[in-house]
Amino acid sequence: MSRLEFRILETLWDAGSLSIREIQESLPPGRRPAYTTVQTIVYRLEAKGAVRRAKKIGNAHIFEAAISRQAAHRRLIDELLSFFNDRTQPVMAHLIESGKLTRDDLREAERTLRRLTKHEKPE
Numbered sequence: 001m002s003r004l005e006f007r008i009l010e011t012l013w014d015a016g017s018l019s020i021r022e023i024q025e026s027l028p029p030g031r032r033p034a035y036t037t038v039q040t041i042v043y044r045l046e047a048k049g050a051v052r053r054a055k056k057i058g059n060a061h062i063f064e065a066a067i068s069r070q071a072a073h074r075r076l077i078d079e080l081l082s083f084f085n086d087r088t089q090p091v092m093a094h095l096i097e098s099g100k101l102t103r104d105d106l107r108e109a110e111r112t113l114r115r116l117t118k119h120e121k122p123e
Helices: 003-015 020-026 035-048 069-082 089-097 103-119
Strands: 051-057 060-065
Touching: 003 020, 003 035, 003 051, 003 060, 003 069, 020 035, 020 060, 035 051
Parallel strands: none
Antiparallel strands: 051 060
16 A cells, blocks of 8 residues: 555545545645546545545545445555565564554563463363
């Protein structure tokens, strides 16, 4: 998923259903892409199953996100990990070395791991 695709999804998650024009106008003015660029990206997202047409008003199609924010995050992270043969260690090492992973993040990860481990059933 490209950065612009993700920004368009963010716009739809925040606002709900929007036309292509409304999506385009809600993007930051300094870096706002042309209407036709947004239209192309929305159609690509639709083909990927990430957005859907909610309704049609006059000639304008109204689009909404077809996937949740969490599903998109998972998809992006899975895609990133695929570049590392699904190994998390290089990513974790970078996050730690860059200062982007805090002790609180690690504690939360440990809690999640403990919770998930508890729910695993022995075979």
